[in-house]
Amino acid sequence: MDKFIKLTGVAAPMPIVNVDTDMIIPKLHLKTIKRTGLGKSLFEEMRYLDDGSENPNFVLNKPAYREAKILVAGDNFGCGSSREHAPWALLDFGIRCVISTSFADIFYNNCFKNGILPIKVSEEDLAKLMDDAERGANATLTVDLENQTISGPDGGTVEFDIDPFRKQCLMEGLDDIGLTMKKKADITSFEDQQKMSQPWLYG
């Protein structure tokens, strides 16, 4: 997993509430057995017209936002299915950070496993960042994970909260399976106790 320390890039505005994971990546693409290659299908149903050509009105098809690294979106982003294909598609497109007032829990977790930083901000800050993102060619934001700040093109700064362990994992690009496997003795001792109290759980 790539480390996430500081990111400067174009922020694309997506002022839609309840962006669900079916919108982010339709089920047709869930048939893949790989993690990569989904970027071209990101937001497919909004991004392409019925004949397969690009929808010129969709934000990521506009010249200023084609290389967006950050998404500024409406409330409850990532609701719906648990598909990790959603963050995989965002990442494959080049988006490393999503900013919203709230995220669905499973999507939020899935982001951290893939080096994507989901940032929760207040409604007031989201409105400000949405304004910044709507500036087309000037819609550049800098996300500084270490200092937990987002700086806009005018030099204004928004602070954000993040759980310290998730921050550390992102900043160091840690593999949490490897970390957990070091705790094997604790897991085994838990199982030994559980086998005594609830033997029916072991077959």
Next chain:
Amino acid sequence: MAKTLFDKIWEKHLVEVQDDGTCLLYIDRHLVHEVTSPQAFEGLRNEGRKVHRVDATLAVADHNTPTKDIDKGITNEDSRIQVEALENNVREFNIPYFDMSDMRRGIVHVIGPEQGFTLPGTTMVCGDSHTATHGAFGSLAFGIGTSEVEHVLATQTLLQLPAKNMRINVEGELPTGVTAKDIILAIIGKIGTGGGTGHVVEYTGDTIRNLSMEGRMTICNMTIEAGARAGLVAPDETTFEYLKGRPMAPKGAAWEAAVAYWKTLKTDDGAKFDTEVTLKASEIEPQVTWGTSPEDELPISGVIPDPANEPDEAKRRSIESALEYMGLKPGTPLAGIPVDKVFIGSCTNSRIEDLRAAAAIAKGRKVAATVGALVVPGSGLVKEQAEAEGLDKIFLDAGFEWREAGCSMCLAMNDDKLQPGERCASTSNRNFKGRQGRGGRTHLVSPAMAAAAAVTGKLTDVRDLD
């Protein structure tokens, strides 16, 4: 200190709590299906890791499986490759698996309870958001992503932060024609699709207590549609009666010991919930969704809302966009909107009780000439039982198609899908744009309401058919 049921199950599964509050949570049960697991197995293979506990894992293919001509195999190449990948993985890692020829196969959230793999007081996960279903048994059950599937396969644990507690209390007798599906749709309408975010919901009250396990599963299943991590119903005699004798449930002395423990699984008097919601059953009508989010729902007696009345700009735009997609005009009564398709199935509503409710409406009636109607049982065993009760005959005589088990048109990953512009009364769980097929228009309803739509050709108040 008085504790909630969620607090008790959580604490019982803590392997370690880090200084910053992150918990290493032990996972008792893991269901695996073909869509969200291939990359996880590949990860294990790349690192030379094994599956930590095959006895706590159960696999089945459900999303891609065809619901007719199954003896011909899977014709779509990508679907076939994904199911074959699962078959290769379960063989290589020695995981119990119900293959395509096995009567026990079906939707992962139907077969878990059916086999007694789902048990009270356990932690349970699956790479599927509708894992919330199993909360009906008092199991802390939640959906996870593929990286977490790999984490559970390798370590039988997950890194998690505790959730907040929400209680949703439903009191009183359900009016005739109103079902568990209507209760959960009404709840989602009330608290919104983000209303439960960060919470585990415990459902309480005599209305919930009086529901069958099937009804409780329907409610817990759609808890994720309210944004909550999981739903819970404390186990009781209804739970024990359902589980007794199931193939993977404990037997003999172990059964007695298990029930004694399960009886302790309830929220203490005076335990504090972060959020409380109350509904009166008597005020719930048969529900139907009109938009493209499960929170866009109204009683069948309602009319399509007017976005002009919504003061919030983002919400107004969202209603406008939903109505444009759905091809509906403000002020139109919901009852009477014509449908092209009816889908009875999915992990929300494909169990025997759901099929009985739909068959009770279908019996002696005919599917409208303008409608194509599909019944897809949740598992091979549900299908077998329905056939033993003669429900297949009722459906077939009425002009429904009677299919093989699978996820089918709930998410249209197999061949069962809506054509652009087609309108469907569906017993599934999501009415997102394109969910049942690109351009397809979904109205979520109960099985009885779906059957009523099939026989009248339009969204209909099931109570008017009696």
